[in-house]
Amino acid sequence: PRSIFFSRHGESMYHLMGKIGGDSDLSPRGKRYALALPKLIKENLGDQPLTVWTSTMKRTIQTSEHLPYPKLQWKALDEIDAGCCDGKTYEEIEETSIRDQDKFNYRYRGGESYRDAINRLEPVIMELERQQNIMIVGHQAILRCMYAYFHNLPHEDLPYIRIPLHTVIKLTPKAYGCEEERYRFDI
Ligand code: F6P
Numbered sequence: 001p002r003s004i005f006f007s008r009h010g011e012s013m014y015h016l017m018g019k020i021g022g023d024s025d026l027s028p029r030g031k032r033y034a035l036a037l038p039k040l041i042k043e044n045l046g047d048q049p050l051t052v053w054t055s056t057m058k059r060t061i062q063t064s065e066h067l068p069y070p071k072l073q074w075k076a077l078d079e080i081d082a083g084c085c086d087g088k089t090y091e092e093i094e095e096t097s098i099r100d101q102d103k104f105n106y107r108y109r110g111g112e113s114y115r116d117a118i119n120r121l122e123p124v125i126m127e128l129e130r131q132q133n134i135m136i137v138g139h140q141a142i143l144r145c146m147y148a149y150f151h152n153l154p155h156e157d158l159p160y161i162r163i164p165l166h167t168v169i170k171l172t173p174k175a176y177g178c179e180e181e182r183y184r185f186d187i
Helices: 013-017 028-045 058-064 096-101 114-130 140-151
Strands: 004-008 051-054 071-073 134-138 167-173 178-184
Touching (some): 004 140, 134 140, 140 167
């Protein structure tokens, strides 16, 4: 059976500042996560092949830097576009409570909703269905969409799925549904 690995990028400088969006570098802690990843994947896969997919953002590329496998960058895997709110903290964003009333459909001004993100992820999902072992090093909102697809979770729950930092989620698709394992790093 093939494996699909999901991981958020390591902690970024924007995380430390509480800001959303942007294209910041990994923090020192995020860099330690990037260094720790290859061992776990190797222990899991042995000599099986793997392809690593990242977004075009620095934080996912830096997180995958030490993984000794072929890599592919997808623009479609870039984090949800927060439009006018990009680079702000949740406290600075006045509409956070309005967004929470229908988080799946809420579209940031000049940006995207979760529904928009799912639409642009369609080609990625199509390709993922055709591939063997894949690791996606991605972003919170995007991995929520991917995870909900494989576990068939409803739209209203999707924007609240917990995809913690510094954790690898391994999915093994079976005839009905997916088996799941999680590996948490203490770094
Ligand atoms: O904070 C990290 C982040 O990836 C932001 O860039 C993004 O806007 C956010 O998470 C998505 O999570 P939520 O939809 O819960 O705000």
